[in-house]
Amino acid sequence: MxxxxxxxxxxxxxxxxxxxxxxxxxxxxxxxxxxxxxxxxxxxxxxxxxxxxxxxxxxxxxxxxxxxxxxxxxxxxxxxxxxxxxxxxxxxxxxxxxxxxxxxxxxxxxxxxxxxxxxxxxxxxxxxxxxxxxxxxxxxxxxxxxxxxxxxxxxxxxxxxxxxxxxxxxxxxxxxxxxxxxxxxxxxxxxxxxxxxxxxxxxxxxxxxxxxxxxxxxxxxxxxxxxxxxxxxxxxxxxxxxxxxxxxxxxxxxxxxxxxxxxxxxxxxxxxxxxxxxxxxxxxxxxxxxxxxxxxxxxxxxxxxxxxxxxxxxxxxxxxxxxxxxxxxxxxxxxxxxxxxxxxxxxxxxxxxxxxxxxxxxIVGRASTDLIKSGGYRIGAGEVEDVLLLHPAVHEAAVVGTPHMDLGEQVTAFVVADPVAPEELIAFVAQRLAFHKRPRQVYLVPSLPRNAMGKIQKKQLMSG
Known part of the structure; x- marks a missing residue:
C-alpha cells in the first residue's frame, strides 16, 4: 500500500x-x-x-x-x-x-x-x-x-x-x-x-x-x-x-x-x-x-x-x-x-x-526542567540560552518555563549582563530563532543560583 x-x-x-x-x-x-x-x-x-x-x-x-x-x-x-x-x-x-x-x-x-x-x-x-x-x-x-x-x-x-x-x-x-x-x-x-x-x-x-x-x-x-x-x-x-x-x-x-x-x-x-x-x-x-x-x-x-x-x-x-x-x-x-x-x-x-x-x-511532565511547552510548541531552553549568550552584553543566561494563562508556559530568561534593556534581548532572540522561542520575560539578575558543582539550579529560578 x-x-x-x-x-x-x-x-x-x-x-x-x-x-x-x-x-x-x-x-x-x-x-x-x-x-x-x-x-x-x-x-x-x-x-x-x-x-x-x-x-x-x-x-x-x-x-x-x-x-x-x-x-x-x-x-x-x-x-x-x-x-x-x-x-x-x-x-x-x-x-x-x-x-x-x-x-x-x-x-x-x-x-x-x-x-x-x-x-x-x-x-x-x-x-x-x-x-x-x-x-x-x-x-x-x-x-x-x-x-x-x-x-x-x-x-x-x-x-x-x-x-x-x-x-x-x-x-x-x-x-x-x-x-x-x-x-x-x-x-x-x-x-x-x-x-x-x-x-x-x-x-x-x-x-x-x-x-x-x-x-x-x-x-x-x-x-x-x-x-x-x-x-x-x-x-x-x-x-x-x-x-x-x-x-x-x-x-x-x-x-x-x-x-x-x-x-x-x-x-x-x-x-x-x-x-x-x-x-x-x-x-x-x-x-x-x-x-x-x-x-x-x-x-x-x-x-x-x-x-x-x-x-x-x-x-x-x-x-x-x-x-x-x-x-x-x-x-x-x-x-x-x-x-x-x-x-x-x-x-x-x-x-x-x-x-x-x-x-x-x-502525563505528569518532563523529567527535566529544560523543555518548555508553550502554546503547543516544545522549546529547548538551551537553544535560547545559546543565542542570548551571543549578545555582547550577556555574561550568563538561564531559561525556564513559567506559568502562563493562555500558553501554558512562557519562555522566561534570567540574565547576568552589562546594562541592557530586556526588550533588546527579547528582540535579539526573535531575530535569530523562530518568533515563538523568544523570551516573553527577561529578568536582569546579579548572579544565578548554583550548586557545589557549579550547575545552575533552575528550580530555584522557577519557584522564586
Missing part, C-alpha cells in the same frame, strides 16, 4: 484540499506533486520552506512521491536556526516560492504543475527515510529526527483505527506544517486515508467555526481560545471528534469544551521521536487530565530512575518508555544518521507519567 494511498484512487474528489487561497481536487494535487517530483527525483535530501499553505503540502507530497527525504523548515526560523538545519541535513534543494527564504538553491513550487500521475516513480521501500523533523532538545541546537515511511504509515493506520478516521471525514485545522501534529497527522493523514482537508491558515476560533468538519485538530492554546468564544465553540458541535495534543489540555478547558460542544475532546500523547503512541478512543471514554491508552502495536512501561519496572497502579510516577513500529530511525548528524539510543528496544521519552490498572495514562 503506498504511503499516500488516497492520491492514487481512481475516483476523483472535488475540494480534496481547501485553503484560504485555493482548493484542489485529488487528481489536481497528484498531478501538481508529480510534476514537482520529477524535479527532485535522484536527490539525496531536500528541504521545504514550510509556510502554512497549499505549496508546502504539494512540496512535501512531491518529495515523498519521489522517494526523497524531506526537511521542513519553519517559515519563521531565524537565520541561525535555518543555517543549522540546512548545514546539518545537507539538503541539496529548497522547495519554496519565497526567494528570500530559499536563495540560489530554490526550486519553485507554483510554476510546476500538470504532470501525468503515471510519471510518478515506483513506491519506495517502506524502510526508507521519509521526513527529517528538527525538534528542540534540552540543550544546544535542534536535532533532526529521522522518520521512516513505515513508521508514518503505522502511526496513521493506528490513529485511523483509534479515531474511526475514514475517507468520509473532513479534517479542519490551522496548525503549522513542520511538525508531527500539523504535517504528519494534519496533511499526510488525509493523503493516506482519503479524508477531505480544510486548512484554515491560522487556528483561530473564527476560522474553525466557519469551516464545517467532522474532525478538528488543535493544541491547548487553540482550544483555550475557542472555549473563551462560546458561540464559536458551539459551532463545532457538528463535529464528531475534537483532538487536542502537543501539550497537556487544562482541565477547565476540557470541561468548557465538553459543555459548549456536547462532547469531550480526545487527548493524545506523542513526540517527534515516537510519533503518536497513546490516545483516547473515538468510541470510548475521555478523561480530563489523561491521554488514554496505547495505540495498536504500541507498548509502554514505567521505570524508576535506575530502570526498575514500576506497577501500573495509577499512583506510581515513573519514567515513560515506549516501543513499537512508530519509533524514529535515529538523529541526523552532518548528513548521516546516528541511531537512537534505545534501552533494549524501548525509547526513553524523558516524560514522567502514571499508568492505571485499566491502562489509562496520565
Amino acid at each position: 503506498p504511503l499516500l494511498a488516497a492520491l492514487f484512487e481512481d475516483a476523483d474528489r472535488a475540494d480534496f484540499v481547501v485553503t484560504p487561497q485555493r482548493r484542489v481536487t485529488r487528481h489536481e494535487l497528484l498531478g501538481w506533486a508529480a510534476g514537482l517530483a520529477a524535479e527532485v527525483t535522484g536527490h539525496r535530501i531536500v528541504a521545504v520552506h514550510a509556510s502554512a499553505g497549499l505549496p508546502t503540502m504539494v512540496a512535501v507530497t512531491a518529495a515523498l512521491l519521489a522517494g526523497v527525504p524531506v526537511v521542513p523548515i519553519p517559515p519563521d526560523a531565524g537565520e541561525l536556526e535555518r543555517a543549522h538545519i540546512l548545514s546539518d541535513s545537507r539538503a541539496e534543494l529548497i522547495l519554496s516560492d519565497d526567494p528570500s527564504a530559499a536563495g540560489d538553491s530554490a526550486v519553485p513550487v507554483r510554476r510546476i504543475s500538470g504532470a501525468r500521475p503515471g510519471a510518478v516513480p515506483p513506491e519506495p521501500d517502506p524502510s526508507r527515510p521519509a521526513l527529517v523533523l528538527y525538534t528542540s532538545g534540552t540543550t544546544g541546537a535542534p536535532k533532526g529526527v529521522v522518520l521512516s515511511r513505515a513508521a508514518l504509515a503505522a502511526d496513521l493506520d493506528a490513529l485511523a483505527a483509534a479515531w474511526r478516521w475514514t475517507a468520509a471525514d473532513t479534517l479542519v485545522h490551522g496548525l503549522p506544517l513542520y511538525h508531527v501534529h500539523g504535517l504528519v497527522l494534519g496533511v499526510l493523514g488525509p493523503l493516506r486515508l482519503g479524508s477531505r482537508l480544510a486548512h484554515t491558515g491560522r487556528p483561530t476560533p473564527e476560522a474553525y467555526a466557519d469551516n464545517p468538519g467532522t474532525m478538528y485538530f488543535g493544541v491547548p492554546t487553540v482550544w483555550s481560545r475557542i472555549a473563551a468564544a462560546p458561540e464559536r465553540a458551539r459551532a463545532l458541535s457538528r463535529a464528531r471528534l475534537l483532538v487536542s495534543g502537543s501539550a497537556a489540555l487544562p482541565v477547565p478547558v476540557f470541561d468548557a469544551l465538553a459543555e459548549l460542544t456536547g462532547q469531550a475532546p480526545v487527548e493524545r500523547y506523542g513526540m517527534t521521536e515516537t510519533l503518536i503512541t497513546v490516545s483516547a478512543r473515538a468510541g470510548g471514554e475521555r478523561r480530563a487530565g489523561h491521554v488514554g491508552l496505547p495505540l495498536d502495536g504500541i507498548h509502554t512501561r514505567l521505570v524508576d530512575d535506575v530502570g526498575n519496572p514500576l506497577p501500573d497502579d495509577g499512583v506510581s510516577i515513573g519514567n515513560l518508555q515506549v516501543c513499537g513500529p512508530t519509533l524514529l530511525d535515529g538523529y541526523m548528524r552532518a548528513g548521516g544518521v546516528r541511531p537512537a539510543e534505545l534501552i533494549d528496544g524501548w525509547y526513553p521519552t524523558g516524560d514522567v507519567a502514571t499508568i492505571g490498572p485499566d491502562g489509562w495514562h496520565r
